[in-house]
Structure formats: C-alpha cells, structure tokens
Amino acid sequence: MAEIIRITDVAPRDGLQNEQGIVPTEDKVRLIDLLLRAKVDEIEATSFVSPKWIPQLADAEDVLAGVRKTIDAIQPALTSPPLPLGEGAGSGPTHFAPATTLSVLVPNARGFERALAIHRAGLPLKIAVFTAASETFSQKNTNATITETIERFNQFLPAAFDEGMDVRMYISCAVACPFEGAIAPDNVRAVADQLLALAPTSALNDGRVEIDLGDTIGAAQPADIAALLSAFTPTEIEQLLVLHLHDTKHCAADCARTAIELGVGSFDASAGGLGGCPYAGTPDNPAPGNIATSTLLDTIEAMGMETNVDRAALNGASAFARSIIEKAHP
Ligand code: HMG
C-alpha cells in the first residue's frame, strides 16, 4: 500500500462544470489559490472543451491567466521549470506547494492547442483526455464513439509528450453508465489498453501517464471496485491508476478504503463535494458530486496513512467552494 496517498482536487473543473449559476472568474481563481495553499498534489483547474457544450468553463484562459498572476506574485519557482511530484510539498514558510500540478481537460486537437499556448507561455500544464467504457455515454458527452475519441487523442498526444506534458487518461462509466447500466471490468480494461497504446514506452516508464477510472454516477459498492481493479495487475494498480469517485449513495469512502487496501495510491476528490458531469444526469437524477476532499482525508487518516494536504487550509478552500455555489444560487 502507498504510504502517502496522492490527491487531485477536481472542484474547479468537475465541481463547476455542472453549476447552473454564473461563477465569476475571480472566484474560480480564488478557489484554485486556496487549493494551492491546501497543498493538494494536483488541481484540475479548468477545461479546454467547447464552450457550447460547457459554457460554465468558457473562461478557461482567463482563469489560468489569473492563476498565473497569483503564482507569479507569490511563488515564481512554481512556474518554471516544473518540479517533480511531491518535491517541496509541506516545506518552507510559504503556504504554497511548489509541487502542485495544474491539469486541464482536453477533448480534441483544438483543446490541446489552447492548453499548449499556455504551457509554452510558462505555466506548465498536465492534460487530461477523457473517453468512456460506455458507447452511449461517449456519444452524449463527446459526440463521438469510443474509437473516435481515441483517434482524436492520437492527433495531439505525440505532441503533448514531446512538449513534456504529463497525461491523464479518464475512462468514465468504469462501473456503471447512466444509460447502459452495469459495465463489465473487461470492457474498461479493453479501453485502457487502447489508451495506453497511445503513449510511448518512455512516457509509461517515466510515470508520465495515468489511467483515471471514473465512477461517473457514483454507482459503485466496494465489491464493484474490487472487481474493477481485478482487471489490472498489482503494478498497474499502484503505479498507473487513479480512482475518481462520485458520492451518490455515500459509499465513496468505503470504495476508497477498498481501493487503498488493494493498492491504489492516487484519488480525485472535490473541495466541498462539488461536482458532476452535465451529460451524466437526467432531469430526475442530476449528476452527483465527487467525494468531498475532506471525506477522502478522513478515510485515509483513519487507515493510518498520510497525504500532503494541509487540513486547516483545505477546510478554508472547502468553505469557499460551497460559498461560491451558494452565491450562484441566491
Ligand atoms: P462537436 O459539437 O462534435 O464538435 O463537439 P465540433 O468540432 O463540431 O465543435 C462544435 C463547436 O465547438 C465549434 O464551434 C467548434 O469550433 C467548437 P462553431 O464552429 O460551431 O462556432 N469547439 C471548441 N471550442 C473551444 N475549444 C475546443 C473546441 N472544440 C470544438 N476544444 C466536443 C465535440 C468534444 C468538442 C464536445 O463534445 C465537447 O466539448 N464535449 C465536452 C463535454 C464535457 O466537457 N463533459 C464534462 C467533462 S467529462 C466528465 O465530467 C467525466 C469525468 O469527470 C470523469 C467521470 O466522472 O467519469 C472526467
């Protein structure tokens, strides 16, 4: 089992993409600032998707410009060159975590160009591509079959690796699909193999690629997580996989515990429990929020394990995350 569990806070992306009210850009920047202070290992800051599909994140460039200003003012060392994961976290008098990685969702070559412009301008970015283990969800979320999404990624991933960007590869509906029901672990494995085939061996060996398994609608029980993980080798579980849990039935903490026992060392969570994919919901069943980062911390600490997160600072970020949602719904 990993001794220090890695945490990616996805509140600025997954949390805000489903928000019906308008969240001002400066509030998004402030949330990311607070998450940097909370020393999470990675922040999924925004999405370079089509603003027609996700208008809530249409200000992606402006958000990152604001983040860049914050970082430049307080911690110039964060911007160039990027530091290895884990280095610097928790050290020094500053509240910032120089090791925090900033990642962004990228669905196609257009999104990659937008991310690359910012990366080249001196704010190092990791990119996150996303497909699904369900054809219906893939169509609804990206207007493409699973194979077509993978062909899209192949148009820009070689350049991303050449540019030194790390790559996250999401597989949504890794347990269940809102439209197709239960998804077999073998289907997830097959999609993972197609994704991994896009990465050069050197990037795989250097740990620059991760497969992020999304329980998009929070359907999983611990036994489902165990079944899903059985499709991967122990080395893959420890070194390649990330688990992205939504918390519909309040089972996400139990699922995280099972995953940690089976060797998963990296999780997504969201400050304040915000989150949900707009294309995973129906009018009667809105998409559920991610596991709250504080709930994930409770689970990890109860198992006697550690994270790099500063709990008091995280509480501040979580309170702010909830406040901006409340402000958007007066
Ligand atoms: P499409 O409509 O088939 O593509 O969408 P298109 O090429 O016809 O583009 C439509 C319009 O968008 C065009 O504008 C493009 O230029 C523009 P127009 O010519 O009509 O004025 N466009 C873009 N603009 C800016 N940036 C771009 C971009 N691409 C096209 N990158 C597409 C295909 C993939 C673009 C669309 O389906 C899309 O953006 N989907 C994203 C949906 C999304 O973000 N869902 C939520 C994230 S996934 C998630 O939440 C799950 C996760 O959390 C894990 C889990 O829980 O399972 C990650």
Ligand code: MG
């Ligand atoms: Mg999600």
